[in-house]
Amino acid sequence: MRVVVLSNSPASPVVLPLESETASASGERWESEAISDRAVEGVAWSVANALLESGHDVVMLQAGNRPEDVIAGLRDAAPDAVFNLCETIGGDSRLEAAVPYLLSWLDIPFTGNPPGALAMLVDKVTTKALFASLGVRTPECLTLGCVSDLDEWNIWPAILKPAAEDASLGIDAGSVVRNAETARSRFELLAARFGIPVLIERFITGREVNVAVLETENGLKTGINEIDFSTLPSELPPIVTYEAKWVENSNYYKSTPVKSPANLQHAVDRIVRDTALSIFSALDLSGYARIDFRIDNENLTWVLEVNPNPDLSDDAGFARSLPEMGLGYREAVDGLVRVAIARHRRRKK
Template identity: 30%
Template structure:
């Protein structure tokens, strides 16, 4: 099994942390690991010892590793064939459908959602649009584009003040782990927050604050008939659940399962499955929510490659639901192989399909009509 980690996004370190946890949890008698370290520049390296490869990437000393070779070259034989790939590349160039498309082209089974669901799940603009089209409750938001901001910043700030209003959260549209996210109490804070967001992305999401609200998460696992875990709650010590709170602040508390009214917990699970199916995901996803004091539940976002660190919610929620970490990984690999077989059979059926008769005018007419 190929395990990919690192990557070119701002979540490079988080990816390495996730991979360390997965390497420790996988059964060495069942899985022969082929570690693939992806540098910030997008170069791929490997080695015989997964722990050594992880350490080398974290330290930035990949020159001691071997380059991943797809096409054999003199002195560099091709790497062994991959039975299944497990991408733990959080953020752009990993979670956004990019690497999933590579696996599709190479006909390699892979863990996690497909190309379309990955792309939609990464882009908060597209994600929110899909959620709204599916009738899921989302807080008020506005999408701002970089060229619009550079040309007319004052006009943009005036529009934000009208909708969604302040206070608000400003986020790069295509990042996760709260990288680049800032809270804005008014126009001047929004100005600096948008400047920060546009240093990461060409689109930014300005979202109305849901406060007061509880931050609740739910894990989803499966394919055509997915299952939802028990919900869990985030209790950050910081002002909001930012990058530091997620990965470094020991004061952050994860309450699993969340202490919710049974009806509210049921609604969280129902909406988690609805969000998963709205983007046509399979494999895994973590869905994040805001729960208001009156019990109203708002869908925040979906993460198609959730964190797998020792403190990450996705595996912890399944542990609390009766599925231990190692068995969860086994299930994900099984789903990957089953989905690959299903899609391969469908592709084969499409390749052998032929019309029973030619269109009027023959093949030439069909070609002309397509031009």
């Protein structure tokens, strides 16, 4: 088969001045945020190699600011399927869904999640409303459009985050706040940098696990990773910050190793797996997704978010759950193309 591996062109690095004491106290300035965007290039090569090993013809294509170039590239390649790795367009996460919308329009099968799901889930406010409608336990939250909205909030500690970013953009040691004053200055910082709305959420103290869900020709498979915060210096809040995900020489990165598979009590293991599977089905997701949970000290499970089309690096996150599913990277990548083509055929009927 001929497969186009489509990834986004990396956005140019954004360098920001320090805007508040919160940012300097946390030691981060998000000036390195283009790292997560650039990581997609590495993933594209890993996926391409896996596809070549499976005997496919592979064409690499990047989606930048000009849709007409993508259309021309796809017309030239005339692929049987597209492996869609686009996470942003020109650095804008809200345009992630534009790529699978375009592929649907061009009637080309593509891997991973449908555009509607991507468009919905990029927005954390919508996602929280979906959780509520599904009856899934998720931390209480409030959407903040201006600083005085915080007058209605009285749950501490709390965490603030941009409403429409992922990859832990905007999440650093200053994200967890214990009172209204710190919350206000954090709101100002996030609103200036990422725009409104900003989300404030009850902070769940406890363990953090990610459930990987993969659609295969033999049904859905799951695997669970745990973030091990045990070596994190006590002055740093136990959360997965931007640095923890992307900045290899940072304290956060070094002190938040991933334990795979997670070692959970049988009952808790069942609950998080079943919850992840029911969310995957209820939201009509396809291909692959990662669902993040916190488990509090009373063993209650809380869904933090759903990541459709999560990072597919061959050495991190999702891929580390593949052994638990009994699959290798090459097989999983090949399987994603096969289920994409099968889904496309079903929809045409």
